[in-house]
Amino acid sequence: MQIQQLAYFVAVARTRHFTQAAEDCGVSQPSLSKQIRVLENSLGTALFERERGDVRLTPAGEALLPHAQEILIEVDEGLRAVREVAGLQRGRVRVGATPSMWDGLMADALIAFREAYPGIELEVTEGGSRTLTRALGRGDLDLALVIVPLRSDDPDLVARPLLRERLVVASPASASTTASPASASSTASPVSGPGLGDGPLAVRDLENVPLVMFREGYDLRDTTMNACLDAGFEPTVAIEGGEMNAVLRFVEAGLGHAVVPSMVLASRPSLRATPIGEPELTRTIALAHRRTQALPLASRTFRDVLVDHLRGLAADALGVDVDLVD
Template sequence: MQIQQLAYFVAVARTRHFTHAADECGVSQPSLSKQIRVLENSLGTALFVRERGAVSLTPAGEALLPHAQEILIEVDEGLRAVREVSGLQRGRVRIGATPSMWDGLMSGTLAAFRAAHPGIELEVTEGGSRTLTRGLGRGDLDLALVIVPLRAGDPDLVATPLLRERLVLARPAGTPSRFGDDPIAVADLEGVPLVTFREGYDLRDTTTNACLDAGFEPTLAIEGGEMGAVLRFVEDGLGYAVVPPMVLASRPGLRGTPIERPRLTRTIALAHRRTEALPLASQAFRRMLVEHLGATADEPGGPEVDRA
């Protein structure tokens, strides 16, 4: 049984005439009649009573008709749904990123994507890189902005580097500080009270490892905060924090001191599962995100971007 045969059957049932049904379906009358006979043979029963000048449904035809109509409706709706998705009129993007990326990178991309594709549902998740890679592995996310290299034991992911940014030391603005706008060395952080992030944030490990590599244990003023809390603690003068400069753009109460010896950086990558093709809506979001990052990099003082 084929969909086209059901379409011919419904057309004949509606018009009660083989020639009229053939004209409606855009085929020759012999071709339509042949396909109806093939359908009847496959079912093992006649569907029409054929009399001179008249066509009527047999009991078997009456029984098949509502089901055939429902099947054709479902097929039509399925094709329409596919066309809508392929045309980005419908769909869903499940995207994850760290708090700093939502504040500094993603808001502009979300707004632009929403304006371009209002029918696409956006589902966002905030968390550290470890949490996001676990979400990708479980199939809870389509895309995630994570920090590379990925940690051992992460799921089988594809991670395309997009942006490399230099880290700075966040300090309160407008108050006396031992640091200014001139670059400092990591060794200058010895004994400095630091506000650190909770477990799972790459910035916590980056800060700790940089201090250990310089030969000293970091001095922790407050430990275990989220991005918003960490920045607020620095504003309140409770300590300093190593952060990406993008998060300071909306914080007039903070300034950033460059760290140059050695230069501290992090690389942000767009990750997804290796074994699954990205949905069309996610592909479109990825393209727009890369374009947005490229525009950000072109601005004075913007981050370094690896265009993928």
């Protein structure tokens, strides 16, 4: 039994005329009649009584008709659903990103995608890179913006670098702007003590500067700790354990300074950024997904919109210091 045979059967049942049904279906009358006979043979019973031009359903035909109509409706709805997905009228994108990305570039990218494809459902997840890579590995996410190199042993994950961002020292806008040389006093001081100037500073200038530190497992915490240790000192931790928003609020409250991505300060007028120049601290943001799982069309389209969005943004327009990775 084929779908086309059921469509011919329903057409004849509706018109009660083989020639009219053939015209409605766009086929020749002999072809339609042949397919009806094939259907009857496969069922082992006649579906129509044909007498002197009068076409009537047999009891078997009467029994089959509602099921055939329902099957054709389901097929039509299925094809429509596929066309809608293929045309990006429906679908879902499950995307994750680090908190700083949601605060920075992702919101604008989501707005651009939503305006272009209002029928696509967006499911977002916020978390650290390790959390997001685990979610990708479980199949809970289609895409994730993470920090590379990936801290995952899963060979199924692949990451495409998109953005290289410089890290800066965040301080209250009202803090002292007197530059703190590397030979500054070794006594720990409050924020208003050893000031951080507007010009680039060396990592060693952070010695004895009270720092607000991210929680364990946070990429920025590891970057800050390793940079300080490489410069020959252990950082002075004023407070620790927060996520991005909490860390920035602690800095705004004057509890210390923090090493953060430059983009998160673009909308924080109460904070100022001091560049780090010796050595320059950066992080690379990549778009990760599973290698062996084909991305749905909606997710591929979101990926393309995101990449185009990032390429269309100049660093000076963002008010941050970033480079796009080719």
